[in-house]
Amino acid sequence: MYTESNEKKLDEIISHYPVKRSAILPALYIAQDEHGHVTDDDIRYLAKRLDMRVNEVEEVVTFYSMYSRKPIGKYKLQVCRTLSCMLQGAEQITEHISHKLGCEIGGTTPDGKFTLQEVECLGYCDLAPCLQVNFDYHEKISTESVDQLIDSLK
Amino acid sequence: METVKITINGQELTAPKGELLIEACEMNGIYLPRFCHFRGLTPQASCRMCVVRVDNPKIPKLQTACTMPVSDGMVVTTDSQEIEEVRSAMIEFLLSNHPVDCPVCDRAGECELQDQTYGFGEDRTRSQYGDKENFLERQISPFIYNDPQRCVVCKRCTRVCEEWMDEFAITTINRGSATLISSFTGWVECSDCGNCVDVCPTGTLLHVPYKYVARPWDLKQTPTVCNFCSDGCSMLAGSRSENLIRTVARDGRGRTAGGINHDFLCALGRYTIDSVHSKERVERPMIRRGEQLIPATWDEALSYVAKRLAEIKAQSGANSIGVISSGRLFNEDQHTLKRFAAEALETKNADFHHDHDEIDLDSFFKYGVPTIATQEHIQNADTILLIGSDPNEENPLTAFSIRWAVRQKAARFFIVNSMPSRLERQASLSLRVREGSESAVIHALLDESKIGDAAEATGTSAEDLRAIRSALVESAKVVVVFGDELQGAALESLSLFESSIATPSSEVAAAARTAHIDALQRQVKSSNSTQKPSINENPYTYIVEHPTLEVATEPVKSETKFSFVPLVRYSNSIGAWQMGMSSAISGGMTAQAMLNASGGGIKALFVAGEDLIAKAEGDVTIVKSQLDKLELLVVQDMFMNDTAKVADVVLPVTSFAESQGTQVNNGSQVQFVRRSIPPVGQARPDWMVVNSIAKMMGVDFGYQGQLKNVFKDISDHVAGYAGLSHNMLANEEPPGSILQGRRPTGSTGPN
Amino acid sequence: MTKVLTSRFDLKGEACDIDVYLKTGGYQALAKSLKELKPEQVLDEVKKSALRGRGGAGFPTGMKWSFVPKESKRPKYVVCNADESEPGTGKDRDLMRYDPHQLIEGMVIAAYCLNAKDNYIYIRGEYWYIKEILEKAIAQAYERGYLGKNVLGSGFECNLYVHPGAGAYICGEETALLESLEGKRGHPRLKPPFPAVVGLYGGPTVVNNVETLAAVPWIIINGGEAYKALGTEKSGGTKMFTVSGHVARPGNYEVPMGYPLMKLINEDCGGIPGGRKLKAVIPGGSSVPIITAEESEKVNMDYESVGTVGSMLGSGGVIVMDETTDIFETTRNVTHFYKHESCGWCTPCREGTRWLYKVFERMHRYEGRPGDVELLDDLADKILGKSFCPLGDAAAMPVQSAIKKFREDFDRRIKHTLVQINKAAD
Numbered sequence A: 001m002y003t004e005s006n007e008k009k010l011d012e013i014i015s016h017y018p019v020k021r022s023a024i025l026p027a028l029y030i031a032q033d034e035h036g037h038v039t040d041d042d043i044r045y046l047a048k049r050l051d052m053r054v055n056e057v058e059e060v061v062t063f064y065s066m067y068s069r070k071p072i073g074k075y076k077l078q079v080c081r082t083l084s085c086m087l088q089g090a091e092q093i094t095e096h097i098s099h100k101l102g103c104e105i106g107g108t109t110p111d112g113k114f115t116l117q118e119v120e121c122l123g124y125c126d127l128a129p130c131l132q133v134n135f136d137y138h139e140k141i142s143t144e145s146v147d148q149l150i151d152s153l154k
Numbered sequence B: 001m002e003t004v005k006i007t008i009n010g011q012e013l014t015a016p017k018g019e020l021l022i023e024a025c026e027m028n029g030i031y032l033p034r035f036c037h038f039r040g041l042t043p044q045a046s047c048r049m050c051v052v053r054v055d056n057p058k059i060p061k062l063q064t065a066c067t068m069p070v071s072d073g074m075v076v077t078t079d080s081q082e083i084e085e086v087r088s089a090m091i092e093f094l095l096s097n098h099p100v101d102c103p104v105c106d107r108a109g110e111c112e113l114q115d116q117t118y119g120f121g122e123d124r125t126r127s128q129y130g131d132k133e134n135f136l137e138r139q140i141s142p143f144i145y146n147d148p149q150r151c152v153v154c155k156r157c158t159r160v161c162e163e164w165m166d167e168f169a170i171t172t173i174n175r176g177s178a179t180l181i182s183s184f185t186g187w188v189e190c191s192d193c194g195n196c197v198d199v200c201p202t203g204t205l206l207h208v209p210y211k212y213v214a215r216p217w218d219l220k221q222t223p224t225v226c227n228f229c230s231d232g233c234s235m236l237a238g239s240r241s242e243n244l245i246r247t248v249a250r251d252g253r254g255r256t257a258g259g260i261n262h263d264f265l266c267a268l269g270r271y272t273i274d275s276v277h278s279k280e281r282v283e284r285p286m287i288r289r290g291e292q293l294i295p296a297t298w299d300e301a302l303s304y305v306a307k308r309l310a311e312i313k314a315q316s317g318a319n320s321i322g323v324i325s326s327g328r329l330f331n332e333d334q335h336t337l338k339r340f341a342a343e344a345l346e347t348k349n350a351d352f353h354h355d356h357d358e359i360d361l362d363s364f365f366k367y368g369v370p371t372i373a374t375q376e377h378i379q380n381a382d383t384i385l386l387i388g389s390d391p392n393e394e395n396p397l398t399a400f401s402i403r404w405a406v407r408q409k410a411a412r413f414f415i416v417n418s419m420p421s422r423l424e425r426q427a428s429l430s431l432r433v434r435e436g437s438e439s440a441v442i443h444a445l446l447d448e449s450k451i452g453d454a455a456e457a458t459g460t461s462a463e464d465l466r467a468i469r470s471a472l473v474e475s476a477k478v479v480v481v482f483g484d485e486l487q488g489a490a491l492e493s494l495s496l497f498e499s500s501i502a503t504p505s506s507e508v509a510a511a512a513r514t515a516h517i518d519a520l521q522r523q524v525k526s527s528n529s530t531q532k533p534s535i536n537e538n539p540y541t542y543i544v545e546h547p548t549l550e551v552a553t554e555p556v557k558s559e560t561k562f563s564f565v566p567l568v569r570y571s572n573s574i575g576a577w578q579m580g581m582s583s584a585i586s587g588g589m590t591a592q593a594m595l596n597a598s599g600g601g602i603k604a605l606f607v608a609g610e611d612l613i614a615k616a617e618g619d620v621t622i623v624k625s626q627l628d629k630l631e632l633l634v635v636q637d638m639f640m641n642d643t644a645k646v647a648d649v650v651l652p653v654t655s656f657a658e659s660q661g662t663q664v665n666n667g668s669q670v671q672f673v674r675r676s677i678p679p680v681g682q683a684r685p686d687w688m689v690v691n692s693i694a695k696m697m698g699v700d701f702g703y704q705g706q707l708k709n710v711f712k713d714i715s716d717h718v719a720g721y722a723g724l725s726h727n728m729l730a731n732e733e734p735p736g737s738i739l740q741g742r743r744p745t746g747s748t749g750p751n
Numbered sequence C: 001m002t003k004v005l006t007s008r009f010d011l012k013g014e015a016c017d018i019d020v021y022l023k024t025g026g027y028q029a030l031a032k033s034l035k036e037l038k039p040e041q042v043l044d045e046v047k048k049s050a051l052r053g054r055g056g057a058g059f060p061t062g063m064k065w066s067f068v069p070k071e072s073k074r075p076k077y078v079v080c081n082a083d084e085s086e087p088g089t090g091k092d093r094d095l096m097r098y099d100p101h102q103l104i105e106g107m108v109i110a111a112y113c114l115n116a117k118d119n120y121i122y123i124r125g126e127y128w129y130i131k132e133i134l135e136k137a138i139a140q141a142y143e144r145g146y147l148g149k150n151v152l153g154s155g156f157e158c159n160l161y162v163h164p165g166a167g168a169y170i171c172g173e174e175t176a177l178l179e180s181l182e183g184k185r186g187h188p189r190l191k192p193p194f195p196a197v198v199g200l201y202g203g204p205t206v207v208n209n210v211e212t213l214a215a216v217p218w219i220i221i222n223g224g225e226a227y228k229a230l231g232t233e234k235s236g237g238t239k240m241f242t243v244s245g246h247v248a249r250p251g252n253y254e255v256p257m258g259y260p261l262m263k264l265i266n267e268d269c270g271g272i273p274g275g276r277k278l279k280a281v282i283p284g285g286s287s288v289p290i291i292t293a294e295e296s297e298k299v300n301m302d303y304e305s306v307g308t309v310g311s312m313l314g315s316g317g318v319i320v321m322d323e324t325t326d327i328f329e330t331t332r333n334v335t336h337f338y339k340h341e342s343c344g345w346c347t348p349c350r351e352g353t354r355w356l357y358k359v360f361e362r363m364h365r366y367e368g369r370p371g372d373v374e375l376l377d378d379l380a381d382k383i384l385g386k387s388f389c390p391l392g393d394a395a396a397m398p399v400q401s402a403i404k405k406f407r408e409d410f411d412r413r414i415k416h417t418l419v420q421i422n423k424a425a426d
């Protein structure tokens, strides 16, 4: 999981803090990047690396919504569901994507390519409705624009 | 103790300065409801049950009493409509997702949620079945069962795991309303202390062995004392009819057994009680006929033993008989055994069994008796030195107290050990030394000029040793916790710490140093001899008066700077020694020497409570063949163990649960152990058995069959015990009722 | 209108490059601070500016800085709160992606004022690309000596790191943020002690919002008095508002404090599309009480004026709702948000938001029971003021204000029972 270049990155991150465990959130992103989710091995490894106990890592991982302990799709489609986006019709777009992919909200397509999620406010309220695909933002989306987007990812 | 004046509900009261308001109220008989607050755990103010109004224009909101230290002149209201409303609202919230399955819940009857709902809630709930979320219940460790839906997320369990045990084996995962008590992989790997279950205010965490076994109101709760390690924790033994069902440090309502351990108990105390009802228990006396041990009546067995002992005494002389006891037997048993040896058998050979992994108390007390530290000394120390032992494994309460001192009082903590210990996480400096070299460190601490040598012998740096030494010199209260790795001159010299390090007078220090050097030299000379050094005149240690009634929030009043915790092996090793059940005092052979002489100088052994074969160091067959050579082997024991199997006579005795008596812990505290169940089978207490045999041999100790007379005899004859009686020791207050004065008087201890 | 914060927004991100930033007056405030001003003088200017925290609570910034003890055994820290997760708010995003150096400059000045060597920007994990923009800008600042061992040859050492969050609204709360930065679960801490005294790693710590810190360079260059004069008597300076919802031109707008709300909506944002009428406005992010159309007419965007209609300026997230909006549904939506984001520490918030949402759910299906509206109101009341941190209040206030002002939208969700039908028949 932790390749050599990742190790270097991690060393650099650790050097930012007086306490090793402060690096846990950024370190988890690096781990999650490899498989799309945080594995048991990742947790054991990071616990050792950051002078934490496995339970201290586990409680952190499960607190934050951007980490997943279970496998998910290659593309995580996260539609904002909170007020400003809702006012601009986010719900309909989510439903549209769900139909298009044949996948429930929260589910993953059988080919393991897409996971569809509703998430809370993404900070793009003035650019609503919005969608995040992994780390990429898409603003002022419409049913047409998401169709295009998904087709380009397929 | 500095106190402040506070006004609560219009009444002027006093409280210790800096005490948390919730505790201060409780000391004054005002119980504030709470879930998350728990004596001595980091405050977290999350349940919001303990809210009060503090009269202060700067604080407009209700405050949590569990986080507010009292200050002089504080005016507080704990009871008003506004406060009642919050309390009942919090209860309603907690019940809004609670299954309310009390009829099938093991905790019902000692559930704090139940109690507080009755006390502070409303008799209605607006949350209906459909409003509730379900979580699956499951077993999460060999000893723990978890039903998350009953959880109030007070996190007492995770805090005891972290703060008491330093294990962090359970924690909370997820967030918000999905928060659960769980762990990495979901299975809890820990030392199974079970404290998390005891402190749980609801039926969320349950003891697996106790699941669906009994209802708490059916249990008789007897405060008693554990007899596994030498810490001597009090516990509540829950029994139903003739059976011991469970032991806990506290029942679900916050009542503790009122002992030195307050709410703490370890795995041994909690889960090894199975042995009381073990299949291996000997239920009736047995006499060997050829290959077989055949059941006999008590009369037959006792008179047979008396007759055979008298014969051997007549034939081979009194000193051909040896008496060996176990460090687990009560004082009354030891004392009677000692008198039995001296007066009935008239043998010098009486010793409690202690081998290399037992601290040599004779050496330790050679130059007089230093202050023996109790758990409270440890908890209040400013510097702790742990040397040659790992209490984390052997004496969990001591380990707890050390962690306590480090966490709560910022004590400095040093470890000098050849083995790794989990306590290293708490240590400010931890030296891993060569095996067997711990003693060298003691010499270096006593004598600065020896630091170089010690560094070499132990494989550590002189700098580190100097750091430890200067910490000891600077500190005001030092507790030295040590184990069996300290031997010989090092052990003898411990009591010189006070005079050579703490006393500024150069003369006294010089004298101490001379004594130390003398000890060292003697050790070099006699390193091959097995002879024990003779004991000083007054071997009896300082005995803490009414130990279990001490108040721990006040600094422990000991005059000396140094105090010591000898981590002896058994629950009553020190008591056995105090009772004189020691070869050094009788001037006879040690238990090991008796074994070595069997068939030669020793023809008969009377063994009480010790499995010599299991204890054999090295080759078992040697011990077996030694026992084989005896003309008579009498074993009185709870179990049909390996030694009993080869005995000529086996006499069944009671366990700690079935008998009463006193025992002395490693803090030299004399504690009274109560009987919680009737004897199993025909078992009798050790002292009673021995007393009967002596009588048959024509010696009457004058006990008239009464245990209290044995203790009377002890207090008359054993220094330090004068003035003590069973009555007095037993008269700690019984656990109180939940809503007021829940703590036994005075034990406002740290946890 | 004077632009304090958004003067480089027209460059559409070009100011991310340090040369562009320098050309447009960048880092002059830092140079001025280090060369001409003592730390106390910097503090003085900030105090004079009457700048108030833009993260939501509106605490006077100068006062917060002055709580930091001068002498401290432990290192001091300046932490920028860039967690921006309050629904309706996206201003810090643009401040960082269009003008990262402005924030960096503000932070270095703050660090100089408080003598903090290591400093952090805690940015929400979703803003990963902005984290990269910031990191690039920081690297440039190190290169040019605006950060590092010896800032501009003054001997002052200042380091700056960007730390990503990972999806937790509560980590915007300053003490939860510090916990998170220390590598723990984002549970708020007990106060007191306040972070200014015991904060990150136990050291005195100032936590400020992006917008707050970004205003500092302007204040140093132009003086505190000048900044204050931009706004009203009590609320100084300018403020950024993110306007979203039913307006023609949603976006971020910097206006002077005291700017009329309806002017913002109608003139700057082009009014409500389709000629529809205004129904309600949430003036400061989803946590603050909702106000009606009539109330909106009276309101100017400053702390005091918004207070007069029982709401708050909060984070400056203005959510506009037209007449087609069902306030029951919008309130259900934000309640879901708080249920999802409750950290789970304290009873009222953890259990209360769950229960609230359960009731909302059945009302959503038009299966509300008689008394459910009162139940919602009462549950909110039992959370309000009783929770460990203000998130509980934030969950309660929208519910209570919505019921109070838009009751009919809630009543419609109650299933008609026989009792009610009988009553109607009587």
Ligand SMILES: Cc1cc2nc3c(=O)[nH]c(=O)nc-3n(C[C@H](O)[C@H](O)[C@H](O)COP(=O)(O)O)c2cc1C
Pocket (backbone or CB within 6 Å): C052, C053, C054, C055, C056, C057, C058, C059, C061, C081, C082, C083, C084, C085, C086, C169, C170, C171, C172, C173, C174, C175, C207, C208, C209, C210, C212, C213, C389, C390, C391, C394
């Ligand atoms: C639940 C909650 C969420 C918050 N979220 C944010 C946030 O996302 N960004 C922010 O700057 N402040 C947020 N705050 C306010 C911070 O606690 C803190 O007051 C602020 O960072 C201080 O900076 P300021 O004085 O510059 O406003 C939040 C507060 C609470 C109670």
Ligand code: SF4
Pocket (backbone or CB within 6 Å): C170, C188, C341, C342, C343, C344, C345, C346, C347, C349, C350, C387, C388, C389, C390, C391, C392, C393
């Ligand atoms: S109010 Fe309580 S549960 Fe909610 S976020 Fe704050 S501390 Fe956590």
Ligand code: FES
Pocket (backbone or CB within 6 Å): B033, B034, B035, B036, B037, B044, B045, B046, B047, B048, B049, B050, B051, B064, B065, B066, B067
């Ligand atoms: S006991 Fe004070 S909040 Fe729980």
